[in-house]
Amino acid sequence: MTSYKLLLLPGDGIGPEVMAEVEKVIGALDALGLARFEIERDLVGGSAIDAHGKPLTDEALARADAADAILLGAVGGPKWADVAYEIRPEAGLLRLRKDLGLFANLRPAICYPALADGSALKRELVEGLDIMIVRELTGGVYFGEPKEITTLPDGSKRAVDTQVYTTAEIERIAHVAFDLARKRSGRVASAEKHNVMKSGVLWKEVVTKVHADYSDVTLEHVLADNCAMQLVRRPKQYDVLVTDNLFGDVLSDVAAMLTGSLGMLPSASLGAVDAKGSRKALYEPVHGSAPDIAGKGYANPIAMIGSLAMCLRYSFGLGEAADLLDSAVTRTLASGARTRDIAAEGTTPISTSEMGDAIIRELKHAA
Numbered sequence: 001m002t003s004y005k006l007l008l009l010p011g012d013g014i015g016p017e018v019m020a021e022v023e024k025v026i027g028a029l030d031a032l033g034l035a036r037f038e039i040e041r042d043l044v045g046g047s048a049i050d051a052h053g054k055p056l057t058d059e060a061l062a063r064a065d066a067a068d069a070i071l072l073g074a075v076g077g078p079k080w081a082d083v084a085y086e087i088r089p090e091a092g093l094l095r096l097r098k099d100l101g102l103f104a105n106l107r108p109a110i111c112y113p114a115l116a117d118g119s120a121l122k123r124e125l126v127e128g129l130d131i132m133i134v135r136e137l138t139g140g141v142y143f144g145e146p147k148e149i150t151t152l153p154d155g156s157k158r159a160v161d162t163q164v165y166t167t168a169e170i171e172r173i174a175h176v177a178f179d180l181a182r183k184r185s186g187r188v189a190s191a192e193k194h195n196v197m198k199s200g201v202l203w204k205e206v207v208t209k210v211h212a213d214y215s216d217v218t219l220e221h222v223l224a225d226n227c228a229m230q231l232v233r234r235p236k237q238y239d240v241l242v243t244d245n246l247f248g249d250v251l252s253d254v255a256a257m258l259t260g261s262l263g264m265l266p267s268a269s270l271g272a273v274d275a276k277g278s279r280k281a282l283y284e285p286v287h288g289s290a291p292d293i294a295g296k297g298y299a300n301p302i303a304m305i306g307s308l309a310m311c312l313r314y315s316f317g318l319g320e321a322a323d324l325l326d327s328a329v330t331r332t333l334a335s336g337a338r339t340r341d342i343a344a345e346g347t348t349p350i351s352t353s354e355m356g357d358a359i360i361r362e363l364k365h366a367a
């Protein structure tokens, strides 16, 4: 069996706590003969600042570059609130994304049947929800130049951010979206604002052109503001939703909150496919380091474990193992297991490691 080189970067706050559960799952996958890994570990974020004076060392970056995939916990926390901007914990993560060319951010928004409680209206809206948001991650207004604040002659200021997209940047993210749609229900919605932005005009034009290679996939163009409204009004109309960096940032948070807790949501950031057919990839939960609950055993490990499932699926082609892991999570939730963030009022939640154990039990049961 192929052994995959996996770099674990637990990071800060609850990062190491949820990563510990992933390590247990990796052990179980190995024992069941479902997947084999060569594990390496390194520091990122605040923990790297404490050890090395910067949030990502060159050695850690080289290790990340050499790995088949990276699993990251979370970075940051109040302890490092006063470090210089250039070496803040988040700068380590941004450098990883930039230097590895991770341009495609995949954020599934899935609503587990066991968690679709609440009013009948909410149930109808979100039960069975399964959207994949594909956000362009390395271009657009967050990176375009000029990006500056200048002082005008009258002493007031002027701030400039610039949205830049090239044909090549849009093409590659569109391919990611259409390829994914093929493996799902075959529908892509593309969100931009061609009515007021030139980059939106190009976005729509290029996505339409790329679509010509995917006659089996349907494409719908939607204005980003309308898309935000539709996500709240009737979210299940979407399958794959592709959009730029800025709109993706906002729309993926909207979609995330339809599903319940931040502690449930995984993500993947993918680079370009190289000559050997492989691609750089980093998998991490959508949530942050959650300093308010760190060290208490309250953290929900499902987002981190789901990130491992995405890694099995997208980096290693181990779809069967990923399905087994995903369904172990679904069954664990159906059995009533709840960490504090998803527990109903008045019920007794279980701890981070008890949730990890429960998922592993279900995994072993099914495998």
Ligand code: ATP
Binding pocket: 014, 074, 075, 076, 262, 263, 264, 286, 287, 288, 289, 290, 291, 292, 293, 298, 299, 300, 301, 303, 341
């Ligand atoms: P960042 O800036 O790093 O994204 P943030 O402040 O935006 O951090 P989080 O750290 O994700 O947000 O935390 C937001 C809230 O969600 C907190 O109250 C936190 O306790 C809760 N939360 C986040 N992740 C989890 C988890 N895995 N399990 C339980 N609760 C969580």
Ligand code: MG
Binding pocket: 287, 288
């Ligand atoms: Mg956040």
